[in-house]
Amino acid sequence: MRRRLPAGLRWRLLLALVATSAVTLGATALVVLPPLQDRLRDQSVESLETAVLDTESAFEEVFARLDKSGAPLDAYEFEFFEPSDLLRTRSPNARVLVQDDSTVPSDPEEGPPGFLYDSEFSDELARPLHMANRGAYGPVTEMNGASVLVARPLEVDGRLAGVVVAERELSEVTALVDLVRTRFLIAAGVGLFIAALLAIALSSTLLRRLGRLRAVALRITDEGPDAPTPRDERRDEVGDLARALGRMQEELRRQEAARRAFVSTASHELRTPLTMLQGTMELLEEDIRSGRLDELAALRQVTDARRELDRLSALSGELLDLSRLDAAVPLRSEPVELSEIVRAVAAEFELRARGRGTSVGVILPEGPCWGRGDPDAVARVVRILLDNALRHGPRGAPVRVEAHSAAGGAVITVADQGAGIPAEERDHIFERFHRGSAAGSAGGFGLGLAIGRELARRMGGDVDVDADAARGTRFALTLHAARSPADGRSGRDRVSA
Numbered sequence: 001m002r003r004r005l006p007a008g009l010r011w012r013l014l015l016a017l018v019a020t021s022a023v024t025l026g027a028t029a030l031v032v033l034p035p036l037q038d039r040l041r042d043q044s045v046e047s048l049e050t051a052v053l054d055t056e057s058a059f060e061e062v063f064a065r066l067d068k069s070g071a072p073l074d075a076y077e078f079e080f081f082e083p084s085d086l087l088r089t090r091s092p093n094a095r096v097l098v099q100d101d102s103t104v105p106s107d108p109e110e111g112p113p114g115f116l117y118d119s120e121f122s123d124e125l126a127r128p129l130h131m132a133n134r135g136a137y138g139p140v141t142e143m144n145g146a147s148v149l150v151a152r153p154l155e156v157d158g159r160l161a162g163v164v165v166a167e168r169e170l171s172e173v174t175a176l177v178d179l180v181r182t183r184f185l186i187a188a189g190v191g192l193f194i195a196a197l198l199a200i201a202l203s204s205t206l207l208r209r210l211g212r213l214r215a216v217a218l219r220i221t222d223e224g225p226d227a228p229t230p231r232d233e234r235r236d237e238v239g240d241l242a243r244a245l246g247r248m249q250e251e252l253r254r255q256e257a258a259r260r261a262f263v264s265t266a267s268h269e270l271r272t273p274l275t276m277l278q279g280t281m282e283l284l285e286e287d288i289r290s291g292r293l294d295e296l297a298a299l300r301q302v303t304d305a306r307r308e309l310d311r312l313s314a315l316s317g318e319l320l321d322l323s324r325l326d327a328a329v330p331l332r333s334e335p336v337e338l339s340e341i342v343r344a345v346a347a348e349f350e351l352r353a354r355g356r357g358t359s360v361g362v363i364l365p366e367g368p369c370w371g372r373g374d375p376d377a378v379a380r381v382v383r384i385l386l387d388n389a390l391r392h393g394p395r396g397a398p399v400r401v402e403a404h405s406a407a408g409g410a411v412i413t414v415a416d417q418g419a420g421i422p423a424e425e426r427d428h429i430f431e432r433f434h435r436g437s438a439a440g441s442a443g444g445f446g447l448g449l450a451i452g453r454e455l456a457r458r459m460g461g462d463v464d465v466d467a468d469a470a471r472g473t474r475f476a477l478t479l480h481a482a483r484s485p486a487d488g489r490s491g492r493d494r495v496s497a
Contacts, residue, residue, distance in 0.1 A: 368484060384451060461478045
């Protein structure tokens with residue numbers, strides 16, 4: 001039965017994208033619309049003030065011309081039409097009123113009604129009259145709800161000739177803001193609808209790709225690492241996940257192949273000594289029971305049996321080391337004198353080296369060489385490297401072990417004069433159960449170098465092979481440098497003193 005991804009993720013993605021779009025649009029409305037209305041109102045007031053200021057000289061010319069004629073000002077109302085029309089051209093929808101000096105009262109709060117000129121011929125003169133009275137004493141701008149009034153005094157020959165009052169309704173600003181708000185709401189609705197469609201499309205594509213990866217993971221669970229590898233070539237997070245899953249699958253295949261190879265190798269290695277031990281024991285038992293025991297033949301059989309027992313012991317020891325490493329058994333971290341360890345381990349291999357007609361050369365520094373690690377683990381790594389060198393090096397060719405200090409560290413190197421490691425195998429020699437192509441029957445179980453590197457890294461160091469060696473193979477165990485414990489004690493003694 002095909003398993004489907006839960007639908008909750010699709011709706012969460014949809015709600016997240018729509019909510020994000022809604023919050024963004026709401027924040028935009030709060031940031032844009034209120035300042036827009038205030039700015040439009042300010043611009044409308046400023047445009048009216050500028051228009052009055054620019055036409056002020058035209059009104060003053062009319063007053064000067066009528067004053068020279070000596071006729072009553074109210075008899076020439078049409079004379080104010082031209083500058084008034086000019087002002088309304090500059091500021092559309094403005095009402096223009098003109099008052100002469102004879103109607104300006106001594107108290108700016110009171111005065112007789114009436115204007116020389118009113119562009120709208122309206123009877124609503126309370127506020128314009130109030131502004132005209134105030135404007136006689138200087139320029140005035142007043143906001144009152146949805147309208148603005150501007151009053152400017154008119155002077156002829158240094159005396160007050162009159163006052164021009166311009167009134168403008170700001171309803172067009174409110175209407176414009178309402179129009180913008182309405183269009184914004186429509187655009188927001190369309191945007192949210194488009195965001196929902198995009199969210200559905202994106203979530204469907206994303207969930208479809210994730211569904212394929214999930215199906216591959218379930219197939220790997222059911223069929224093992226031989227299931228088809230996922231394919232997703234897109235350069236995004238889901239593509240990276242697919243490629244990571246593919247690499248994991250390749251690693252599982254490699255580990256499975258290594259496990260099968262190890263089981264095959266271990267079975268063969270165990271079967272051979274066990275079969276020989278069984279046959280040897282049967283022959284010895286038969287010779288003892290029959291009373292025809294040949295001591296020389298029996299000694300040869302015991303030697304063969306002991307050799308096979310040593311192989312079984314080595315295999316069980318390596319498997320035990322692997323189990324401890326996998327269990328993450330903690331190692332000690334303390335100063336270790338590497339020269340002593342090298343000397344002691346080399347002495348352990350002297351008998352085996354003589355049996356191969358070779359020697360183990362030890363090169364040590366004049367002074368102590370201190371590194372930080374676990375003494376038993378360091379000795380175990382050196383044993384692995386020496387065993388590897390004696391196993392794969394040619395008979396009669398010496399093996400060299402050296403300890404020295406390097407920049408910020410301490411190094412133990414083990415070098416043989418064998419055929420070296422092929423370049424194509426250098427990346428795999430530290431893998432578990434890997435046996436080199438030239439190992440032959442003398443090779444181990446493919447565990448030693450993997451155990452050695454893991455132990456070194458647990459101590460903060462590493463084991464690596466020198467690919468630039470002129471001849472043979474050269475392995476290096478690198479550890480962090482450490483100070484002698486005696487130096488630490490002497491330093492504390494000096495502080496105490």
